[in-house]
Amino acid sequence: MSETQSEPDLLEGLRAGDPEAFRKAVKTYAPRMRRTASAIAGEDAADDIVQECWISVVRNIKGFEGRSALGTWLISIVANRARSHLRKTNRQDKRRREPIREESLDDLFDQRGYWKTPVSDWGSAMPEGLLESEELRNCFRIHLERLPEQQREALVLREMNGFSYDDICEALDVSPANARVLLHRARTVLFRMVDGFRETGEC
Structure with missing residues (x-):
């Protein structure tokens, strides 16, 4: 049931x-x-x-x-x-002192919080071999922990707990547009981390 x-x-x-x-x-x-x-x-x-x-x-x-x-x-x-x-x-407070350096992403989203140009999904963005890398998993945890609070929570609720956008709005007390922007920004940071790791092998 x-x-x-x-x-x-x-x-x-x-x-x-x-x-x-x-x-x-x-x-x-x-x-x-x-x-x-x-x-x-x-x-x-x-x-x-x-x-x-x-x-x-x-x-x-x-x-x-x-x-x-x-x-x-x-x-x-x-x-x-x-x-x-x-x-x-x-x-x-420690996270505030050690933030992920993030450039302005406002030009990437429309007024509804959607991508102007859609990004690739995780499957095509991350080769299978990278998924087996302990170094990448550790790097992922570090970047996840350093995300701004609401971005991290939105990502956890959506990707790890399968929450709908409505449930994320309920849990975080944000609008649907804000929930989408939070998720887009968090995903962008992690996509860029993966790209950098793929090119350099370093976190």
């Missing part, structure tokens, strides 16, 4: 305090929650953040009005908690 089909019954069980419903929710959503926490706050903090989020869910599930999908609500909790963790550990 899909998440969408089972969600009303699952919500009813969670609100009633049914342990089986809680176990099913953890099995269904915890992997996505952990990926999000790891990408925003780092691998070391991810498990603690997710555990704290589940405690918050148990305490607040009766107040969840269902205006968004359950998964969107859970990821929003994780993202907020992960951002709070970054502020406490000053990692966010």
Whole structure:
């Protein structure tokens, strides 16, 4: 049964305090929650953040009005908690001091936030051999971590968690046009990183 089909019954069980419903929710959503926490706050903090989020869910599930999908609500909790963790550990300030140098990309997008000239997809842009490179994977993680906060979060929600644009807007509180621009800018930085690695073999 899909998440969408089972969600009303699952919500009813969670609100009633049914342990089986809680176990099913953890099995269904915890992997996505952990990926999000790891990408925003780092691998070391991810498990603690997710555990704290589940405690918050148990305490607040009766107040969840269902205006968004359950998964969107859970990821929003994780993202907020992960951002709070970054502020406490000053990692966010470190990213501000060490940003990816990014030229203005405004001339690449139209007023709706779409590419004026479409870029190639990942499949044609990245030879298969590069995907097996540990150095490239490490470089990718470094660049992902240094992206501006909302760009990184939009990319994680879309590419790692499969969120729709509507869900990204809900989770990040941005307009559809802004969500597309955030994703385009993040993808552009990573495309250019891959191009540079392909040419020089260096991050």
